[in-house]
Amino acid sequence: MPHPLSWEGFAMVAKAIVTAIIVFTIAMGARAQETFRVTLLGTGDPQLRVDRFGPATLVEAADQKLLFDAGRGVPVRLAQIRVPPAQLNVLFITHYHSDHVSGIPDLWLTGWLPGGGARTQPFRVIGPTGAKELMANLERAYAADVRIRIADQKLPAEGAAAIAEEFSSDGVGYERNGVRVTAFEVDHGAEIKPAYGYRIDYRGRSVLISGDTRFSENLIRNGNGVDLLVHEVAGSKPELLQNIVIRRILDHHTMPSEAGMVFSRTQPKLAVYSHIGEATDAHRSASDDRGNRGGDTEDVFGSAASGRGLDEFRYY
């Protein structure tokens, strides 16, 4: 038995440490490869609220970080979970309502700054027809900032570039290292086109993100048996249901009873509501307060989790 302070003892300890580091690194590497984590960064709608930010869902799979929609406050939520915007591989857009895209300039430009991770590669966006126009117009809108920071801070021009890819029908829109993203058309109303949802598959696991939609048969076709279904929902106090403005908004979304039908037909392992407005929250609280867990309209809220910012769903 060598003395703990002898050279032989030191060598043994050093060897043990090196071995431990190798084992730890392999374990970490394997874990990183198997990660499939979904983080609801923003579960709100256009309403200005401090407790729910705009729609944004982060999916981390294998070595990739994919963001779905970029609503209000998304870089702040990313900072909360210590993911610099520069680390995002791709931003996918569901549709072009402002509450789903208003966070893009902040995400894109702050990710280029040292405090946002100092991205040196172009910001990559994939969305239905309209993504190229949106990003080209944002580049025009922020041309002065980009010009100034390249001249003043010597930031690399490549990191401020934006590359947008578009699609116009259902299908696989992205595939890398076993991570597959499939877009499918949803129904957000006659005037709100294009509107898509996304399904992400990795290692036999799957998550479906509805985007904004009314009850959609195409979503049901794509969501059969997924592990996690993140579905939008909209509710209102019964006395406001006849209000024409409220009625028009609700007509573009999924009522709780309809979401219940979606869940019963797709049979996801876990269903989560998102895109939740104040009226919906109030409606949910009211039904929860009554303690109902049956099958009528209000009670559907009792059968699914209500998404909150920073909820995480882990699949290893």
Ligand SMILES: [Zn+2]
């Ligand atoms: Zn929306």
Ligand SMILES: [Zn+2]
């Ligand atoms: Zn919308």
